Structure formats: C-alpha cells, structure tokens
Amino acid sequence: MVHQVHKGVAITPLSPPFFEGKGDSPGVPNEEYAIFLKGVSKTFANGTVANRDVTLGILKGEVHAILGENGAGKTTLMRIISGILKPDSGEIFIDGKPVRIRDPRDASRLGIGMVHQHFTLIPEFTVRENVALVLASSAWLDLKKVDEKIISVSKEMGLEIDPESKIESLPVGKRQLVEILRLLCQDVRILILDEPTSVLTPIEVDSFFKMIRDLKSSGKTIVLITHKMKEALQISDRITVLRGGRVIKTMPTSEANEAILASLVVEGMVPAPSLGRGTPGDTVLKVESLRVKDDRGRTAVDGLSLEVRSGEIVGIAGVAGNGQKELVEAITGLRKVESGVVRLSSEDITNKPTRFIIEKGVSYIPEDRMHRGVVLTMGVHENLALKCIEKPPMSKNRIIDRESMVKNAESLISRFSIKASDPCASVENLSGGNIQKLIVARELSNGGVVLIAEQPTAGLDIKASEAVHNKLVELRSKGVGILLVSSDLDEIMKLSDRICVVFGGKIVGEFVTENLDIERLSRLMLGAK
C-alpha cells in the first residue's frame, strides 16, 4: 500500500477533532450546508456517551458517508437529526438556519427522512397503502393522487414498482426501495440511510448505488451510514470518520483510500495491556466449514472454520452483523446448521438439541442478556439454577430443593460479588451490571469445557467490565476454552490469545495477539482485502 506512512498514526494518542482542506472545515453554518451540526453531544441514561461535541456539515446535493465501527455514534447522530433522539447540547442548522427538531414530524417538515436498519413498512399492506398511510393529511383518502405521486417519484428513482403489490411479497432489497420511495413521496430533500446495503445482495448493491447517483443528480442530499470502507469510497463525495462519538476527520472521498480510512478508524488505539496468555492444550471446540442462515433465510455464516483449544481465549473480531450471532447460535444449538460440523472435543454436536449441548459442557453468555440470559420476573436463585434445575442438588425426582437453590445463590452472590438485596430478589430489581454478573456466575460455575462469551461487557461500566474480564481469565487458567465474540476491539485485544477476524460470514484473517498489526486487522474488519 502506498499509504504506509499512516501506520505510525495507530499508536499516537487520540487527537481532538481537526479539520483541514477545502470543504471539510465547516467553521460557520451557511446556506451551502443542507445540515450543519455544531457541538452536538449526547449521553444516554445508562452513562454511555454516544456523541461528544460533534461539529459536522453536510453539503447540499452531496452523498456524505459517515464511517465508523460499532458504537462510534453514527446511528445516534442520525437519530438526533431525524428527531428520534434529543441532543443534550449543541445546535442544528438546516440550510443555514437554526432549527429545533423535537420529533420525527418536525424532521419531516424540514425535508429530512431516515431509512432505518429495521423497516417500518406494514407487510400486509400494499405499496400504495403504505405510502397513503404517511401522506394522508385529511380524513379523506385520495388514492388516485397517491398513485400519481408514486408513479412520478418512482420514475425519478428509476424504479419499477406496482403500487398494488403487497410488501410481504417483495424481496428485501425492493422493500428498502419502497421505504425510500415513501420518504420521497413526502418531498424529503435530505435522505439518511442507515447501513442500507446490509440487507442487499451484491447485485442489488450495484443497482442501489445507481439509484443513489440518480437521486443525487436530481438534487437530493444523501447521508449514508456505513461501516464498509469500500462502499464509502465507491459512492460518496465526502467521508466523515467517527470514533468514540467524536468526529475524527471529514475529507473529500477523492483524497481518501482504504489505508487512510483504516488508520483513522483505529486512530489512537493502543493494544491494551493484555491480561497474560494462556497455555493452550487440546482442541475442545472445532467448527468446520459451517454454513448457517439468518432469520431472513440468507446465508449468514458462509463456510466458516475455527478451533478453540483448552486454556485459550479465541477472539472473534468483527463488525456486528457479519455472522457472529448466527455462528454462536449454531454452536449452542439455537439455530439450525445447514452444512458443516461442530465438534466438541471429539464428539459431533451439530444440530443437537440445546439441552444436550449444555450437558456436554458448553456454557454461553448471550449478548441479549435481558431477553435471553435471564427471566426478569423470577428470583436470583431461580435464574442461577436456570440450566441445572433438572439435576441434583437443585431437584430430586422432579421436586425442587429450594434450600439448595438458595445456598447456591448465596455462594455465587458472594463469589461473584453480585449486588442483590437477597438471594430470592427478583432479577428486575438488579442493575444491568449485576444481571450480567449473575449470568457470568451461572455460566462459569457449571463446570463447562467451552465458554462462548458474546459481547460480555457491552453496556457495563469499567468496574463491572474488569470483573467480567478477570473471571474469564481465571476460567482460562483452569483450562476452559473460551470463544470471545465482541465488536469491542479493545476487549478482544486485551483478552485473546488468538484473534480471528470475521467478515461476511467467513474468517478473513487470523492473528496472534503478540505483535498485532491493528491497521491490518481493522482493514479486514471493514471488508478490505
């Protein structure tokens, strides 16, 4: 790569936002800018800082890509613009004029529309009905007018669509176009697209980009949220890189390339002091050319192979949505394996029931801890016995031994310093961090041979994260093989003995954590070759 110069950047500390060159120094809001954000900050109730002092200008009629990792604050920022979230501080200017966007209706009046990752169309309704739903300004519904609008807008988009086709009968790619069509029917001038290509096949992506260009030439302003460098480079006029909620840099796309962007995305990232290394033994978990589909029926895990040995932490690094969730669910028996093999030590556990896999010693800390990991309305003691209720000492002959449950809870509460008013307290009264400690306690105390930890510290404060990390390392020293799935690169680097990078359902690179090339890792995560 020509831009090897930038490699050094990776170990400099995080620098404040800086702007340079023409078109990327938005000092003053003026009419050139369709949107101008000045000092916008947002902190969530749970303490997560999503945006810090963001100053950013979107020029009229440009395609502007917002690039960054998970948790960089891209989506939050766009939700502020589209009126879904309120900023804590900062100003928003539309066409150079200061505005207050209190709700999505305000945004719509200002000509701003957002297409979310999760679609908002009603599947049982036709295209016409879905459009009519947002156009209806009076009680009287003039379907002819709606049809005229659909036809004129779809011509502008270069889209062929039958207003009478039902949404549920359309392929996902087309649904997204209807989503955009519906916004354009509302005379939206500024389109915000949140990871629009994540639902598209490669062929669809090409025609989607053609449509973006058409819209641009008809004068629309387009903001594209993405974590794929390739796409940002391919379609945008300018690129803004966000990291940790800050604007790192805004630059014209013509001056950017993959190396520059990768270094910006990971800028200031220093490998965290690692928590020692394990002493790997025999292979305990082996995944061979695994193929798994996601909920929509698309191939999410695409011929993936990996190995975890005992006493080793293998980190799966990658941007969320690259098959990690499906991989984990396939291993734990929660999702059907299409082809390939999952082996535990030497036993084939492919497509075995979850119960069987749990009993063979696979523990699992799920990402969605509130919905999957615990039953909120039940007690701490009951949640700690969730997976072993049918075995002694928790129950004998199907009769529950409540005393054992409480004793078990008391000992885990003190060993894992879970803060609970009493061992039978309802889990809904616990804080998020303590719920996670409870899950960790349960999964670590059942004597498994393999632990799958999925985003184990997401949303936790530093102290709780440390506690979880220390427990994982402790478990590794006891000879358990750990598969750590996380989109937090710091966490991966801190804990892992080996790092596998997943992109598009495949392992695209493997690193030993000593002498790690963070830039190359980051490039692989973002889909570069």
Add this chain to the structure above:
Amino acid sequence: MGANQLTVSRGTKRSIVKALLSVALTLAVTSVVFLINNVNPVIAFIYLFQGAFGDINLLSETLIRMTPILIVSLGLAVSFKCKIWNIGAEGQLYIGAMLGTIVAIGIGGGFLSLVAALVIGAIGGLLWAAGPALMKVKLGINEVITTFLMNFVGIYLVQWMISYPFRSPDTYFPESAAIPSSSALAVILPGTRLHMGVALALALVPVVYFLLERTTFGFKVKVVGENPEAARYGGMAIGKTIFVSLIFSGLLAGLAGITEVMGIQFRVRGSLSPGYGFTGIVVALLGNNNPLGVALASLFLAAIMNGSSTLAWTMNIPMGIVDLMQGLLFIFVLASEPLVRLLERRGVLKL
C-alpha cells in the same frame, strides 16, 4: 431461609393491590347501577353478603357454588402461568362430566364407581384439551381460537348424547340417567347439600401450589410463560411444557364437571354449568394465577352469584346483575395493570 418465604415480594404486593383495585372498581360501578335503579347500594351489598353467607345453609350453598369454579380456575392458573390461554374449560368440563357419568352408571354404584367416574371425568377433560394442545405445539395454531371453538363442539356433543344415546328413559327432558346414589359424593354437613367435592377442591389448592412452586414442571411453566427465549436458551422442552400445562387445565376442568355431577346434580343436563369454565378465567386472572389468590377469588365470585339471588327477590334487582358484575370484574382485572402503572407514575401509589 424461612424469613425469605414470608416476606411479601414487590410483585406479590402489586398483584394484591391490582386485585383489590379491580374489586373496588367493580363494586363502585355496580353501586352506580343500583343508584340509577333507586336502590341504596349499601343496603344492596348487605343483602348480597347475607345472601351469600347469612346462615349455615346459605354459606354451604356458596361453598357448593365455589367448588367447580375453584377446581376449574386452579387448572387455568397453571396454563395461564405458562401464558397459554385455555378459553375452552367449559367444553372440557361438559365432556368430563359426560364421560364420568357414563362410567359411574356403567359400573353401577359404590366407591369404585365414584373413583372411576372422577378419574375418567378428569381424563375426559384432559383429552378434550389435548387436541388444541397438539395443534398448538405441532402446528403453532393459536390455542385461544382452538380451545374456544372446541367449547361448542364439546357442549353440543354432550347435548346430543343426553338427547339420544344416553338419554334417561324415565324423563321427558334431554338429560342423562341419574348416577347410582351409592356412588355420589358424601354430604359432609348434615342438613345441607355440602358434599365432599368442596374438600377435594380445597385440597387441590396446596397441590397446585406445590406443583407450581416446588416441582421442576412448575419452574419450567414459569420460565416458558415469562420468557420463552430464556427457556430455549436454558435447554428446556418448551413444546412439552406448553402441552402438559394445557392438558392439565383440561384435566381439572373435566374434574370440575364430574364433581358437579357426583356432588349436586347427579345427572348431566344441558344446564349443568352456568359458564363455570368462563368464570374460571376471571377467577384465575383475579387471583393472579396464585392458588391461594384463586381460592379467595372463587369464593368471591361464588358469593356474588349466590348473593345476587337474594338481592333479586328482596330488592327487585334483576338476576342479570351477576353477569354485569362478572363482566365488570373481567374488564377491571384486565385494566388493573395499566391503572396501577398510571397511579405509580402519578405518585399516588408507591409499590
């Protein structure tokens, strides 16, 4: 350890408040109806209370009324805990009553006949619930619809059976032959109709409590009901749990039906149940699916049903007041959760 069991958790406190609130609102709206009819509500409720508990006879009649309601609603509580909505208890009750009666008459008298009738009656209810349970688990068909529709099939099937094949030869009405008197449930309070069925129903309260709170089945019912995703993650057999909880509620509905026959009616008629299967739904919800709460709620509903007949002839209030109160109770029980939440937000209630 003992202390833990005795402390009332926030959830329990909340559900007690919800139940009391629904009862209070029901009485309030009923009072308005009384006022419109120029009846003093205070006096009306006194009559209602007297009609239900006024003397030993009235009290025993109320307990008799409570018996089938309690048995049905204990079963429904289990399926509702699993978030499985069995709306078909009425049909299951009739099928159970019919099958049990056939067995009692077939065996012909004696203790064996009684036990066999109760067992077969309960199994009849179970089988009637098994169809919808199977459709739910195997095909994913909504149990609300299937159990509800099976009511009609069950009730009309029983109507046909007592009109033709099992019609009593010595009456002019479509009704079954009477069970042998030696196989009837014994009267436990001489001079009244109070029979062993009430003891059976009350004995079921701790049994169902034990089932829900002390067995792995009850544990799984709660996990599946509260969070099926966690149940899947925990490796629990969700389908099996749903199936068993639904047929269990059918089992008790069938038992309620045959108990009513063996204790009070002694034969199957079209009027065997004035909708106990539906009343059980209100009762289970009002009692928050807690066996003890369900026991209190079924006594309350039985009292309303019996007390209102006294009310009807003393104060000239139509008997329809029962349906009114039951309907109001249903609405307020459903509305109590958002209501309590509203009161909490306004700072009126602190739970």
